Amino acid sequence: MDRNELMKWIKAPAKMAHKYSLNAVYFCTGCGIIEVPPTITSRWDAERFGVVPSATPRHANLFLITGYVSVKTLRAIIRTYEQMPEPKYTVGFGSCTINGGMYWDSYNTIKRLDKYIPIDGYIAGCMPRPEAIFVAVTHLWTLIDKDMADGYKRYRKNYAAYRANQEMVLGKLEWPPLFPKETGTGTADGAAMAMDVASHTTGRTG
Amino acid sequence: MRVLWFILSPLIALAVGLFFLGLSRRIMARIHWRYGPPLYQPLIDILRQFTQKSVSHGRLFDIGIVLSLAGSIVLIEFLPFGGVCPMSSSGGMLVILYVMLLMPLGVALSGGEAANPNTSIGISRNLILAMGYELPLLLVLLALMTRYETISIVEIVSAQREAGPAFVSFPLVLSGVAYLLILPAVLGVRPFEVVQAPQEIASGPVAEYGGPYLALVTIQHALSLFIGTSLFVNLLWGGASNPVVLILKMLVVFVLVLFVNASFPRLRVEQAVRYLWRWPSLAALAGLILVATIGR
Numbered sequence: 001m002d003r004n005e006l007m008k009w010i011k012a013p014a015k016m017a018h019k020y021s022l023n024a025v026y027f028c029t030g031c032g033i034i035e036v037p038p039t040i041t042s043r044w045d046a047e048r049f050g051v052v053p054s055a056t057p058r059h060a061n062l063f064l065i066t067g068y069v070s071v072k073t074l075r076a077i078i079r080t081y082e083q084m085p086e087p088k089y090t091v092g093f094g095s096c097t098i099n100g101g102m103y104w105d106s107y108n109t110i111k112r113l114d115k116y117i118p119i120d121g122y123i124a125g126c127m128p129r130p131e132a133i134f135v136a137v138t139h140l141w142t143l144i145d146k147d148m149a150d151g152y153k154r155y156r157k158n159y160a161a162y163r164a165n166q167e168m169v170l171g172k173l174e175w176p177p178l179f180p181k182e183t184g185t186g187t188a189d190g191a192a193m194a195m196d197v198a199s200h201t202t203g204r205t206g
Numbered sequence: 207m208r209v210l211w212f213i214l215s216p217l218i219a220l221a222v223g224l225f226f227l228g229l230s231r232r233i234m235a236r237i238h239w240r241y242g243p244p245l246y247q248p249l250i251d252i253l254r255q256f257t258q259k260s261v262s263h264g265r266l267f268d269i270g271i272v273l274s275l276a277g278s279i280v281l282i283e284f285l286p287f288g289g290v291c292p293m294s295s296s297g298g299m300l301v302i303l304y305v306m307l308l309m310p311l312g313v314a315l316s317g318g319e320a321a322n323p324n325t326s327i328g329i330s331r332n333l334i335l336a337m338g339y340e341l342p343l344l345l346v347l348l349a350l351m352t353r354y355e356t357i358s359i360v361e362i363v364s365a366q367r368e369a370g371p372a373f374v375s376f377p378l379v380l381s382g383v384a385y386l387l388i389l390p391a392v393l394g395v396r397p398f399e400v401v402q403a404p405q406e407i408a409s410g411p412v413a414e415y416g417g418p419y420l421a422l423v424t425i426q427h428a429l430s431l432f433i434g435t436s437l438f439v440n441l442l443w444g445g446a447s448n449p450v451v452l453i454l455k456m457l458v459v460f461v462l463v464l465f466v467n468a469s470f471p472r473l474r475v476e477q478a479v480r481y482l483w484r485w486p487s488l489a490a491l492a493g494l495i496l497v498a499t500i501g502r
Contacts, residue, residue, distance in 0.1 A: 003244070017253035045240040047231070050247060055404035056324075058416035061258065085258040085416040 001049070001141075018087060019141045022062040023054040025084070027077060030067020032094045032127060039130040051137060057083040062140075064133075068096035068103045069110040075170055081117045082178045086152045089144070091136055092122045101126055115165045118151035212283060212292045216429075219282045219436075222453055223428025224248045226435075230464055237468040248428070252421045260417025263320040270316025271415070271422050277308025278429040285436050286363050288449035298357040299347055302437070309430055310336060313411045313423070320414035328410020331475050332401045338482035339391040339398075342384050345490035349381040349497045350441060363445035371444035377500060380493030382442050387486040389459070390466050391478065393434040397470035398478050435459050 002008055002016075009016050026036050040046050040053055054060040057080045069077060081090065092113050095101035100111035113119055120143060123136045143149035155162060159179045167173055228245040235242025262268055283292045284302050310332050317325040350372065351357055354365045366372050373382035391398040402410050412423050435456040439445060443459070446452035473481065 013253055014257035017250050017257060021247070021250045021254035023251075042239045045235070045242070047235060047243050048241045050243055050250060052243075055408040056413045058260070058414055059409065059412075059420055061254065083416075085260040087258065 001138075015144060018061065019144050020050040022049075022051045022089070022137065022140070023060045024051055024062040024064050025057050025060040025080060026053055027063065027065045027073075027080065028067075029065060029069055029073050029077075030094070030096060032066030032096075035093075035127055035130050035133070036064075036066060039133050044130050044134070046133070046137075049134075049137060057081075058085065060084055061088050063088060063090040064093055065090070065097055065113060066093040068094075068101060068106075069113055071108050071110065071169055074110055074116060074166075075173075077113075078117060078166055078173075079175065082175075087149075088152050089120045089140055089149050090117060090151050091140065092119045093133070093136075094128060095124060095126045098122050098124060110169070116162065116169070118154045118162075120149045120151045208290075208292060211287075211290050215287050215290070215292055216279045216282050218287070218449065219429055219432040220425065222456070223425075223430075223432040224252075226431045226457075226460055227424075227428050230460075230467075233461065233464050234468055237465075248424065252424055255416075255421035255424065256418050258417035260415075260419055262419075263414060265319075267316045267319040267414075267419075270312045270314070270319065271419060271426070272312070273315065274309050274312025275422055275426045275429070277305055277312060278426055278433060281305045281309075281433055282429065284359070285433065286360050286440050286445050287436075288446045288452035290449075291360050299351065299359050299362075300357055302359065303344075303347070306433075309426070313426075317411040317414065322414045324407040324409070324413045325411055327407050328401055328403075328413070331403075331407075332411060334475055335391060335394075335398060335400055335478060335482075338479040339388045339486075341483060342388050342486040342490040343392070345487065345494050346381045346385050347441075349378060349490070349494040352494070353378055353497045359440060363440055366444035367447070371442065373442040373444075377497045378442070378493065380489050380496060382493075384486045384490035384493060385438060385442055387489065388482060389434070389438060390463055391482060392437075393431060393463055395463060395467040397466075397473045399467075399472050400475045400478055403472065431460070432456075435463075 003020050026033060028036075036053075038044055040051075046052070051062070057063075061084065063081055063084060065077060081088070092098060096103055096109070097113040097119070100106070100109060103109040104111065110116065121136060121139055123132045125132060140149060156179055159177065163173075163177060225245070227248040228243075231247060232242045232245060281302060284305070285291065314329045314332065317329055350362060353372070354362050356362060356365075362372075369375060372378040390396070394401055402412070407413070412420070415423050436452070438459055439452060439455045443455055446455060
């Protein structure tokens with residue numbers, strides 16, 4: 001941790017501030033949220049590192065999605081993500097956000113969250129321990145240092161593809177596009193095609 | 207010299223307010239048996255918020271928060287700051303009472319523009335809470351004005367310097383008790399944290415602020431902490447002859463309020479008003495009668 005190194009603050013104040021003031025929106029989708037209270041309270045005390053829960057997405061810059069994502073919650077997740085001010089970082093917590101986890105053959109959960117909003121990093125496991133959140137935060141610091149936590153830039157660049165994926169699952173979205181459609185010219189390299197949508201619409205394939 | 211203080215006193219107030227914010231997070235952490243963030247964490251937060259991009263919800267959204275911030279800066283110019291008071295010759299307590307309204311009003315104006323239901327609930331709670339604590343506050347101020355026969359806060363401070371702090375002088379004891387009882391409500395901490403209430407209404411009036419707007423809100427919050435404690439110290443604890451002593455006295459008051467904050471759960475808004483209109487108001491009323499009959 002280089003929070004006390006004055007030279008780094010002088011050289012890149014914004015980057016350092018983003019590293020050490022991570023206000024997190026914990027999206028309590030699944031069982032993963034049970035690991036968060038010990039993390040933020042006296043047992044592990046995430047506030048030491050500037051990680052505090054925030055009540056509204058407008059205040060936050062870290063989005064922690066803890067557990068499986070059903071189609072219904074995906075709508076709320078997208079809206080929450082789009083309301084956060086840039087730069088913003090997203091971390092998927094648990095196997096469910098990576099590949100569906102134990103819900104891999106469920107008819108109404110999302111298998112890969114990365115297709116719908118950009119994810120900067122995952123915490124694998126079912127469940128990951130609270131320590132894993134700290135490991136994730138230190139990894140996120142490294143990523144911010146190297147300008148590799150660029151999920152929000154990918155979202156802007158490939159917005160058309162992300163929006164298409166979102167509309168494939170949710171149907172027509174009732175909110176206007178966040179960015180003008182023509183700016184998001186990226187294709188499947190940024191947002192993988194929504195493959196599990198087929199299984200969602202035509203029934204189980206697993 | 208006086209021009210210098212016009213610029214210097216809001217800056218010192220900001221530094222002290224930010225220090226209070228950091229200290230409050232630290233002390234709360236220690237009471238929770240945690241280690242807590244560094245003292246300069248509010249500075250990191252403000253830096254982070256200033257470098258984030260955010261959306262505006264309209265013209266009034268931009269103006270309102272600036273109005274609120276301007277209100278607190280003007281208010282600081284009217285407060286005696288340990289021997290110096292930039293606006294000592296004009297105004298007095300009536301101006302302070304009026305300008306104090308600008309702080310919640312600005313946030314209400316700009317938060318209302320965002321049209322978030324949590325914001326509306328927060329604003330209405332803010333006004334209800336203000337209605338609750340302004341009755342005893344006005345009674346306390348009336349008692350002080352009657353006792354010292356002036357409306358100037360500077361003269362109240364100098365009168366206390368001769369006769370000892372108002373808080374411990376006989377006819378004003380009840381008023382002092384009443385002010386102590388409403389101090390958490392004036393500062394907006396638990397058990398009167400009904401306005402922000404992050405767990406209930408998602409930070410209330412400030413729910414829609416992000417990025418630089420949130421930074422301005424944090425700065426305004428720091429200034430309002432300074433104003434709340436400074437007003438108490440100046441009115442009832444005799445102020446101070448130099449800024450360092452004033453800040454030390456404010457620190458004592460603030461830490462006491464923090465212990466109250468850590469010990470009590472949040473009241474519902476009607477419970478808060480019921481409390482504020484019962485014991486503090488009764489004490490303040492009794493204090494006023496005492497001062498008016500035998501205290502002069």
